[in-house]
Amino acid sequence: MAQPIISIRNLTTAFKLRSGWFPAVRDVSLDVERNETLCLVGESGCGKSITAMSAMGLMRTVKGCRVTGEVWFEDLDLTKLDEHAMRTIRGNRLAMIFQEPMTSLNPVLPIGQQVGEPLMFHRGMTRHEADEEAVRLLELVKIPDARRRLNQYPHQFSGGMRQRVMIAMALACGPDVLFADEPTTALDVTIQSQVLALLDEIREEHAFALVLITHDMGVVATIADRVAVMYGGEIVELAKTSVLFKSPRHPYTEALLKAIPRSDQDTKDLCAIEGQVPPIYDMPPACRFAPRCELREEICVEEHPDLRTRRGGKTHLTRCHVRNRVSRRSAA
Amino acid sequence: MLRYTLKRLGSTIPTLIAVLTVIFVIIRIAPGDPAIAILGDNASQQAIDALRDRLGLNEPLLEQYWYFLTDALTGNLGNSLVSGRSVLNEVLEVLPHTLDLTIASIIIGVIVGIPVGILAAVYRNGPVDYVARITSLLGLSFPSFYTAILLILAFAIHFPWFPVISNANLSDPGDRLYNLVLPALSLGLIMVAYVARTTRASMIEALGADYIRTARAKGAPALVVIARHGFRNAIIPVITVIGLYLGILIGNSVIIEIVFNRPGLGKLIVGALEQRDYTMLQGLMVIYAFFIVLTNLVTDLAYGMSDPRVKYQ
Structure with a gap:
């Protein structure tokens, strides 16, 4: 594996509740390479967004929230930087786009100003220079008639167009890593694929690392190079996309894949995963998926499983006692 | 626009x-x-x-x-039944006193209330916030005439810095300001309380919005996040409250004008009531109505300036 552009080590983000501190993200380690698309997948509340927000340093000002671990970016541990230093990286070298294009743009500022702002913060551009650059950025994300739309406000844009504006804003300073938190979830299906295709195209062209957060396995299959499956705040499986889809190892990943509705199969085979993700104050101490797992054994409720490869493998990591013990062939 | x-x-x-x-x-x-x-x-x-x-x-x-x-x-409001003089002239003669008072209390309310509200929202549940909330609650609980009397006792009698009776010479700006301080404070402190509370509430809402997260993700400095992204959005309800209380303020000035024995529309009204000056009362009602309509117009125009969405509806 080449030198990762960003390396998250043992990231834990805990929230203070009435009865103590509870981790929403626990011991997450991830390396992302330049030029790759890594998908973080999992159900709502599994800690995907918190992982990205923590890496961006956006959780540090949240009251009752504590981030531990390391986030390495170019010989810098971002978790050790003060807010002032972090601000010079955020929106500059690391950028993020959010799920809700409707509410993520400021309703009272013109689009041009919002897109140009990072350039004024990080490149010291004047408003006029930033506006000129904003036109180029809006054209990059294929917003027609960009110059005229510069002075328009978010309410004059459709959902898909607003998400393009968000992407333009995130790309303003040419980031090395782009976190995209469910960028297409709030959009119509046809618009979804347009925006995804745009993201993919721009990433290829500009060679940054894309960390895409999604719960849509269809999106994963289209765009991801590697996939990290999260459950209950932990990564339970990490593998190349093709490997994960062909031979998922963690029972949760299997269940996720089975839960995708497919037009070429009878709908009665569609499997839902029984139960729900437990709340963070009521996480099983050992394997977090154990209560919902069909393969559950005694050890699963007694001992916390490690995320590791099976003998011989290097890139396919799984956090499962059962699957990491028996070989896949004999289990099948 | x-x-x-x-x-x-x-x-x-x-x-x-x-x-x-x-x-x-x-x-x-x-x-x-x-x-x-x-x-x-x-x-x-x-x-x-x-x-x-x-x-x-x-x-x-x-x-x-x-x-x-x-x-x-056309501005012809008839003649006063008591003095026989034109109602409009009588009104115009004292109007500057009332306008001084109203505008000064709004200015006090805005320049003190807005920063206090913003600070309270930014340091929510901190010491600043508690002090701001408790004092503004006190400010709201005291009727303006009571505040006025306290201010007179403190700053006109105990410390004889300002006049008890404020009858300013309109042609002398210094005298005008000097006579305005205590009356404007008694009305302005209530305005501060209203503005601070509204600013705090709408600022807390704005700071929790998704676009604030976006601004922070861009690497915006704290001041830009608070002022450009937070306050630009939070100001809209504050404008509503200022517009609303401008009307109430004009009414409240009646009491303050009596406490400070200050010329103005309020004293004109009370005089007209006592003397059954029908035409004067009718004229004053028209003048008040005109001011309320004007206030609403200014409020709406301020909306248009602060929220681009208003213009297109």
Whole structure:
């Protein structure tokens, strides 16, 4: 594996509740390479967004929230930087786009100003220079008639167009890593694929690392190079996309894949995963998926499983006692 | 913005006519004959008839309405029954005092209330916030005349820094300001409380919005996040409250003008009431209505400036 552009080590983000501190993200380690698309997948509340927000340093000002671990970016541990230093990286070298294009743009500022702002913060551009650059950025994300739309406000844009504006804003300073938190979830299906295709195209062209957060396995299959499956705040499986889809190892990943509705199969085979993700104050101490797992054994409720490869493998990591013990062939 | 302004200006005239109509109707349906009320029960029928004729009360109702409307809209508010002077002139003479008072209290409310509200929201549940919340609650609980008396006791009598009776010489700006301090403070402190509380609430809402997260993700400095992204959005409810209380403030100034024995519309009203000066009262009602309509116009224009969405609706 080449030198990762960003390396998250043992990231834990805990929230203070009435009865103590509870981790929403626990011991997450991830390396992302330049030029790759890594998908973080999992159900709502599994800690995907918190992982990205923590890496961006956006959780540090949240009251009752504590981030531990390391986030390495170019010989810098971002978790050790003060807010002032972090601000010079955020929106500059690391950028993020959010799920809700409707509410993520400021309703009272013109689009041009919002897109140009990072350039004024990080490149010291004047408003006029930033506006000129904003036109180029809006054209990059294929917003027609960009110059005229510069002075328009978010309410004059459709959902898909607003998400393009968000992407333009995130790309303003040419980031090395782009976190995209469910960028297409709030959009119509046809618009979804347009925006995804745009993201993919721009990433290829500009060679940054894309960390895409999604719960849509269809999106994963289209765009991801590697996939990290999260459950209950932990990564339970990490593998190349093709490997994960062909031979998922963690029972949760299997269940996720089975839960995708497919037009070429009878709908009665569609499997839902029984139960729900437990709340963070009521996480099983050992394997977090154990209560919902069909393969559950005694050890699963007694001992916390490690995320590791099976003998011989290097890139396919799984956090499962059962699957990491028996070989896949004999289990099948 | 120009189209919005013109549209909004256009809608002011029907509003003004509607308000004038209400004033006209209220005066007509109020029980009692104004002529008898003015002249007293012992007046001769002859005198009453003469006055009714002078007041135009013998004309057909529609004709009275037409004269009232056209007179009011052209600024002819008749003559005072007591002094015989033009109502408009009497009003214009004291209006600067009332405007001084109202505008000064708004300015105090804005320049103190908004920063306090913002600080309280940014340091929510911290010491600043608690102090701001408790003092603003106190500010709201004290009626303005009580605050006025306390201020007089403290800063006019105990420390004789300011005059007890504020009758300013309008041509001397220094004297005008000097006489304005205590009255403006008594009204302004209430304004501070209202503005601070509204600013705090809407600022807390704005700071929790998704676009604030976006701004932080861009690497925006804290001040830009608070001012450009937070406050630009939070100001809209604050404008509403200022506009709303501007009307109440004009009413409240009546009391303050009496406490400080200060000339102004308030004292004019009380005098007119005591002396049954019907034309003066009617004229003052028209003037007040005009100011309220004007206030609303200014508020709406301020909306248009602060929220781009308003213009397109």
